[in-house]
Amino acid sequence: xxxxxxxxxxxxxxxxxxxxxxxxxxxxxxxxxxxxxxxxxxxxxxxxxxxxxxxxxxxxxxxxxxxxxxxxxxxxxxxxxxxxxxxxxxxxxxxxxxxxxxxxxxxxxxxxxxxxxxxxxxxxxxxxxxxxx
Numbered sequence: 446x447x448x449x450x451x452x453x454x455x456x457x458x459x460x461x462x463x464x465x466x467x468x469x470x471x472x473x474x475x476x477x478x479x480x481x482x483x484x485x486x487x488x489x490x491x492x493x494x495x496x497x498x499x500x501x502x503x504x505x506x507x508x509x510x511x512x513x514x515x516x517x518x519x520x521x522x523x524x525x526x527x528x529x530x531x532x533x534x535x536x537x538x539x540x541x542x543x544x545x546x547x548x549x550x551x552x553x554x555x556x557x558x559x560x561x562x563x564x565x566x567x568x569x570x571x572x573x574x575x576x577x578x
Contacts, residue, residue, distance in 0.1 A: 447511070447550055447551060448508055449475065449505055449506065449508065449541070449549055449550065449551035449552065450472075450506050450508055450514065450515075450518065450551055450552045450553075451480060451503050451505055451506075451539060451541050451551040451553045452503050452504045452506065453480070453484065453493055453501050453502065453503030453504075453553075453571060454490050454491040454492075454493075455489075455491075456518075456521070457503060457571070458474075458504065464517065464518075464520075464521040467517055468513065468514045468518070470509075471508055471510045471513055471514045472507070472509070472514065473507040473509060474504065475505045475506060475507050475543075475549075476504075476505055477504055477505070477543075477544045478502070478503065478504075478505050478541040478543040478544055478549075479500040479501060479503070479541070479544075479569065480493070480500070480501050480503070480539050480541055480542075480553055481495065481497060481499070481539075481540070482495050482500070482501040482553075482555065483496035483498075483499040483501070483565060483569070484565070484566040484568075484569045484571065485560055485563040485564065485565055485566060486564045486565075486566055486574070487560075487563050491571045491574075492555075492556030492560065493553070493555055494555055494556050495537075495555060499569055500542075500569045501569040502568075502569055502571075502572075502573075503571075505543065505549065505551055515536070515552065518536075518554065519536065522536070524536050524554065529557075530557075532557055533556070533557060533558055534554040534555060534556055534557055535555050535557045536552055536553070536554050536555075537552070537553055537555055538550050538551070538552060538553075539551060539552070539553040541553075
């Protein structure tokens with residue numbers, strides 16, 4: 446099982462969400478990076494969807510206890526491994542380009558529902574997007 450996870454939205458450090466605090470002791474920051482995807486604003490949180498022509502920026506963490514972390518994240522993200530097509534988000538092992546160089550694979554949660562009229566975050570950087578609003 447992969448030992449890394451990629452956060453691009455409200456699970457990143459600045460947001461201090463209760464769900465994130467629950468697993469904090471099992472996460473070790475490894476750096477910032479980006480994935481091949483497009484980012485959208487759903488109002489209270491962002492959604493990344495795979496897209497070949499765009500990048501989404503975020504944070505990479507090593508999980509010291511992947512089973513505990515992924516179980517908690519699956520619950521937060523509404524992902525049920527037995528029913529991936531019926532979930533709000535899906536969890537996929539994804540290549541991440543690290544800012545310091547190199548590539549790693551990390552679990553990433555991708556939005557799995559209609560985007561409706563969600564605004565595209567062209568920069569792919571949720572923190573930058575929020576600062577500009």
